[in-house]
Amino acid sequence: MSTALDIVSPSWLEAHRDAESVVVVDVREERDYEELGHLPGAVNVPADRFRDPSSVVDGKLPTADDFAALLSAAGIERDDTVVAYGDDGGALAARFLLTALVYGHEGRLSLLDGGLEAWRDGEDGSLSTDRPSSDPTPYEAKLRADAPIADRETVEAAVEGDAVVVDTRTAAEYEQSRVPGAVHLDWEDLLEEGRLRNEATLEELLAEHGLTPDERIVLYCNTARRLSHTFVALRHLGYEDVSFYEGSLTDWVRAEAPEWDPVELQAQVRHYADNGGFEAMVDDLGEDVLGRLKLIGLYHQKQRGYFMLRTRSPGGILTAEQARTIGEVADEFARAPEEYGGPDQNPVFGDGYLDVTTRQDVQMHWIEIADVAEIWDRYDAVGLSTMQACGNSVRNVVGCPADGLDPAETVDIQPVVERVSQRFLGDRHYANLPRKFKVSVTGCHEDCARSSIQDLGLTPARKDGRDGFVARVGGGLSDGPRVASDIDLFVEPDRVDDLVAAMADLFADHGSYLDTAVNRLRFLVAEFGPEAFREELESYADFAFEEPDETLTTDYRGDHVGVHEQADGRSYAGLNVPTGRMGGDEFAALAALSDELGGGELRLTPNQNVLVPHLTDDGLERLLEDPLLERYSPDPGPFTRGIVTCTGREFCNYGIIETKNRAIRWARELDDWAEAAGIADDHEAIRIHMSGCSASCAQPQLGDFGLRGEVYRDDYDSGRAADLGLGGDLGNDEFIDWLVGKIPIDDVPGVVKATMLAYDADSEPGESFTEWTRRTSNADLREIVTDGPARDPPAIETEVR
Amino acid sequence: MSGTHEPGVPQRGVKGVGSDPREQDRDVAEAPGKIWFRDLDEAVIEADRCIQCASCVAACPSDSIGIDEDEGRPTLVKMCTGCSRCWDFCPRSGLRYERHLELAREERALEEPATYAARADGEAAAAGQDGGVVTALLAELIEVGELDGAIVAREREDEPLRGEAFLATSREDLLAAGGSIYTQTMGLGRIEALLAEGDLGSDDPELALVGTPCMIQGATALDRYDHDPADPIALTVALMCTRSFEHGRLLSRLESFDVDPAAVETLDIGEGRLRAVDETGETLLEADVDAFDAAGLRGCDECADFVGDAADISVGNVGSDDGYTTAIVRTETGEAAWTRAATALETTAIDRPTALETLADWNRRRAESILPREFDPEASVGITYDAHREAYDGTDREPEPLNPARVHQYEEWC
């Protein structure tokens, strides 16, 4: 490669910048270039034109044509000497030069040492805000055959000893994850006060890291920005054989690492059940195995050595036998040890209980490694699995719980749910997506599987007389809630699994594996825009996309509580399970009842409730008389019916407030109050959704009242609190807005009462709670909310401004 | 309108200064006053105002904040739940430290805090920076069983002049850790880990925490609200301080005077001079401490708490003769400790030295002139995000966009 790549000082630039063939390029944002000023005569090629660092789609090289267009517009010729600078230590300017190098620029490429700041400290130091006029040039860019780009194979070979792999990120990042065998050299270590260190120091530093000019060197970072600076510096120092791994760690991580194979992992963990349990497992496999165990349904609790076990039930359907097994396992194994309270661990539920979740899974706590082999054996015998109930994989597929029961059903979803589940279960390729991937399928016309908050939500639709689904994509609640976008895509039932696979592939290719904060699928959808996303998705699918003629969703159904008639004339009973928690023995008893009186089946709903289907009239009558239905009623009070919570502080590392017991207490108290206040009969359900922290496990954005745990503090006191929002309604794609922060937790029931009374007094006939909250101004709502509780003195955090 | 987080009108979209892709497409307005680690990061850490007191690390209820090994600064290591506690206890953002000091005085200080010129003898005097008072005091308290240990500082083996937090449980440990280290240790954020490694044989250990005044501010503030991380702290000792240094810059400053940092055995700062001494006691450098201004933590400019007003006991050299430590015993806890250890020390009650008052005054005036917000010991303890932005935006201490590469967030449960 002949092109010179080096670093020049401000004084060099001062002396040479007037030369005809020298072009100075400023890579800062356009606004900075224009308003703060730039080197006189410098042209502006902002970094976001040749890469996009905020993008969740990785910052890859621009296309040759795009790059040529940029340089042409900037008036640059192929044989010009280009001097680039920025204000970020030089990484982006170096990136620009590297891009030019790769695309065959012939003139000298130089980085201004110290960037803008060094220039300003220099003798001339002048800035200008004038944009130089330049005529477009006929710039042509073409990827050079010998471009110093390393692909994964090169890096793999390097790892085997073929070359030195260098991680140019910070030590903290290097500690967290790295390409095996990589040496660490923070790109900023080459700098001192923003300037390149002197050559002697650099040579010593590089030699210490085993980097000598005769070595082959491969550089990487996260997004191919920082490595660019090191690249230019090395070339400046006369290192010839330097290449860079454009895919960087992102690409590397995505390689299917064997330790992420769920089947393999389950076998390993089984082994420790009889061989030393938890401690032996952690000793042998390292602490970081705890993170990977999620893949097989085990979440380490905040109490060391104990796990939450999540069992998946695709579409929420369990046979009586499966349900009985789950109940028995919970009763037997989900027991707290003495030091954590033993049989009295929980004042409301005692011990040996389980939780039904909003994804139709079942969770139980206090599971030990020593027990898992036994549990998995029992599960295997009845066809249950904990595999991939968690982790970054295709999660339990949510399905409409009244599938096959509802008289108005359009498509039978059970086979679809089954096929999707089977296809991805234990599949190593799909077990390690950038993030979790949530799918739901609805067969009725009431969207009861909540398509708007899924990564992929399917609801019934029709095309040319064929039944199928219409797809919505990119919805979700946690960090930056978003309502899914309709992409006007019709899919036939037996194509659904192909669609899921296409979407998972797209996700794996474009999603960021490193910045886990921004890599849910919805950021991709937001970034592409729904239409471009649809196009991109089609390129991954092995079938042609069609648009639906008509979509069949007419309504939105909150829950299935109560007794309902089935299409075949029998009935199903929707039992309310407040906060989703039930004794394991009770769950097993309910399974026995369904065997005896119904069709030998239980269904779990996304509201954490349970359905007993296929009841004859006689069966129904006997079921309703069972004492179990006193607690798990088909006709609960409105608050009991509407309450949803996550795990909360009891078991969750993050939980700030305790949720389940509190919710049960509140629901009882509020139902009694509603009865006394005479408003109980006006409401089927009043939905309080309470999350222990700001993660969205209890889906607070969907509640009539959304709550999430917080703390408050004033000059003298601090305590647990909750943020409150009002009026979520999935039926209208409405999420709550967070209205008031930090209400002391014990004041919340008072706030709920005051709000319900205000609604009662103020609403118009037929106006729903959500409609009322939307009509009433936030200022008024805040007044209602904050004036409610009588407190002396009021906590400072909740005063109205 | 006073207090920490009063409700305001919820805003759609972006609150912080960086462009957080998570917020590109929000369909839900954020709660007024909601504060995440990211806000702290931008307002304090990225803005280069962090004084490495580790209050935030200790305050976070989900242990989401770790310590960046390289930079010694806080960094997010797991999901942030947005509970705002790190902000609330950070003396450079949500904690109005001057108010906290005022409250500490009202609530805990003796009517008449006592001032002493003191020194230890023998080994402790030799190991200590000045009179070896801290070393001797703590050693005595550990030996009589009043304390199980003390969180102090020692020099890291791999890096000259860089301190690390250390749990001393014996006289030998304390002798080894005697003397001042002019970089921060984040000791307050390491208590739990040090206890776990240390194995004190007690479920409910009683420790002394030694540190710069800012670290003691955080520790005592956590204690005022009964937060667990402060539970093991039974005694606080503040090292009087006008500034601490950023390690890398301290080294390059020394190098610019042709001093090899590795050869420096002790640094000493007093009466406006900085002295570097080698193993043999030979002076390698004596210079005006102002020459080291650029190596100081920028956040220290905003600090008016030279004497460490929240501590049970404060120690320094100002106002005492060479070889003596000036100690202020401020609380009943401090008094009890001082009395208990009296036999180990030679102490003379003195008036508050004028030199100390002068330095403290100067320090406060400097802070008040640099602090972009108002310095107001009567205002409420909490400072809201909005109030912070109002005061700091447009100054050279305004929040800086966060570097997304530093945020590693993941959800574990759902």
Ligand SMILES: Cc1cc2nc3c(=O)[nH]c(=O)nc-3n(C[C@H](O)[C@H](O)[C@H](O)COP(=O)(O)OP(=O)(O)OC[C@H]3O[C@@H](n4cnc5c(N)ncnc54)[C@H](O)[C@@H]3O)c2cc1C
């Ligand atoms: C950053 C800094 C700046 C200072 N500036 C001044 C000043 O301007 N004027 C003044 O009068 N005094 C100042 N001091 C205090 C002074 O240097 C002595 O620490 C004090 O006089 C006590 O001396 P001693 O001999 O009694 O303590 P010693 O017996 O030496 O004991 C000191 C104890 O403090 C611990 N320690 C030392 N450094 C740190 C640290 N960085 N963080 C946590 N623990 C530590 C040691 O491990 C030891 O246990 C400063 C101290 C520090 C750390």
Ligand code: SF4
């Ligand atoms: S969870 Fe931790 S990091 Fe997040 S706001 Fe609370 S204290 Fe700060």
Ligand code: SF4
């Ligand atoms: S100043 Fe202290 S509390 Fe604030 S960010 Fe830095 S270490 Fe944390």
Ligand code: SF4
């Ligand atoms: S000057 Fe203040 S802020 Fe800086 S280290 Fe000392 S006590 Fe902390």
